[in-house]
Amino acid sequence: GENVEQHPSTLSVQEGDSAVIKCTYSDSASNYFPWYKQELGKRPQLIIDIRSNVGEKKDQRIAVTLNKTAKHFSLHITETQPEDSAVYFCAASLSGGYNKLIFGAGTRLAVHP
Amino acid sequence: NAGVTQTPKFQVLKTGQSMTLQCAQDMNHEYMSWYRQDPGMGLRLIHYSVGAGITDQGEVPNGYNVSRSTTEDFPLRLLSAAPSQTSVYFCASSRALGETKAFFGQGTRLTVV
Numbered sequence: 001g002e003n004v005e006q007h008p009s010t011l012s013v014q015e016g017d018s019a020v021i022k023c024t025y026s027d028s029a030s031n032y033f034p035w036y037k038q039e040l041g042k043r044p045q046l047i048i049d050i051r052s053n054v055g056e057k058k059d060q061r062i063a064v065t066l067n068k069t070a071k072h073f074s075l076h077i078t079e080t081q082p083e084d085s086a087v088y089f090c091a092a093s094l095s096g097g098y099n100k101l102i103f104g105a106g107t108r109l110a111v112h113p
Numbered sequence: 114n115a116g117v118t119q120t121p122k123f124q125v126l127k128t129g130q131s132m133t134l135q136c137a138q139d140m141n142h143e144y145m146s147w148y149r150q151d152p153g154m155g156l157r158l159i160h161y162s163v164g165a166g167i168t169d170q171g172e173v174p175n176g177y178n179v180s181r182s183t184t185e186d187f188p189l190r191l192l193s194a195a196p197s198q199t200s201v202y203f204c205a206s207s208r209a210l211g212e213t214k215a216f217f218g219q220g221t222r223l224t225v226v
Contacts, residue, residue: 043218044156091156103156105154
């Protein structure tokens with residue numbers, strides 16, 4: 001089955017800096033890669049996703065890149081703000097049929113003013 | 114539109130007791146799943162369902178049962194609670210075909226003493 005590894009487990013940056021979180025997956029058949037943000041005590045919420053036929057996707061200050069050959073994908077947050085502080089999870093699944101999401105262990109991001 | 118609703122929000126059980134965590138969605142989603150969240154381990158898939166009458170095991174199914182008698186409801190049963198089942202449980206739903214965004218419930222914090 002699919003296995004997703006996520007690094008780093010914690011990340012501390014100064015406000016305005018960029019943050020990068022990396023994930024690798026094991027199943028080459030996986031073709032859907034979402035990122036979820038979870039604020040303290042809240043439910044995970046989708047912030048961006050990418051499918052395997054796309055190499056990069058941007059949405060304002062966040063972007064995701066995918067390297068299918070190396071089986072890794074990354075989340076990039078630019079111009080970080082204190083409200084970006086949260087736990088971020090990557091996930092992988094086979095889409096189009098059954099959306100069985102397998103998650104990474106999470107990255108706790110702290111943005112310091 | 115309530116989305117995904119979980120009950121209860123908090124629960125304390127004694128070892129050996131049984132209970133059912135409720136999950137309901139009003140978005141007519143085909144796909145529903147249960148995850149448990151433990152510190153440093155991300156979200157691990159317990160069981161999932163691709164439609165009424167169809168369920169399957171995820172990564173960590175032992176000690177849990179599910180059923181899907183209707184599209185809306187997907188209850189999770191703990192047969193004989195153990196301290197190792199102390200965790201935060203999340204239910205999620207999504208359209209199985211063509212749209213893979215998962216919507217999470219607010220979570221149930223379960224403590225087994």
